[in-house]
Amino acid sequence: MDTPTPTYLTPEQDQRIRRWERWNRRYFIFAFITLIVLLVFSSQLGVSSGDEWGALGPLLAAFIAPIIVMQLRLSCPACGERIGWQAKLQAPDQCRHCQTFLRARQSH
Structure with missing residues (x-):
């Protein structure tokens, strides 16, 4: 049985998520x-x-x-599905819908 290859965001998609996190955190404070x-x-x-x-x-x-509007506007950059309350002050690790990791792949 093959395990699916993990999917990560592109650097541009990752920037969009990180920008949302910064705005969300700053407004919350x-x-x-x-x-x-x-x-x-x-x-x-x-x-x-x-x-x-x-x-x-x-x-x-x-x-x-x-705060409510910002939470409900967050969507997965990979599939477009709304993440909503799954996110708190930061995006979750993975999208529940498409299983994409909500960060860019780190090059080591």
Whole structure:
């Protein structure tokens, strides 16, 4: 029984995945810090009061929505299948659909 030859991304496809990872990681850090500041200082900033959320709810949604969009937009460069929540802050090791390793082959 032959084992299939592992498939890897081309250098261009690999760059696309790494660029997505960088954007995803940077936005997550920015949103995390901003959300903490908003939650801790929301009453001092006049965004909410002790009794109601005011504008805090829509602000939280505005910072969280891009994270969801970025996760759902990631697709495998080899087959085009959406990776979605299989990815966290980085792309997974392998596409579930086409089994391509989501990195370029390293030349040794």
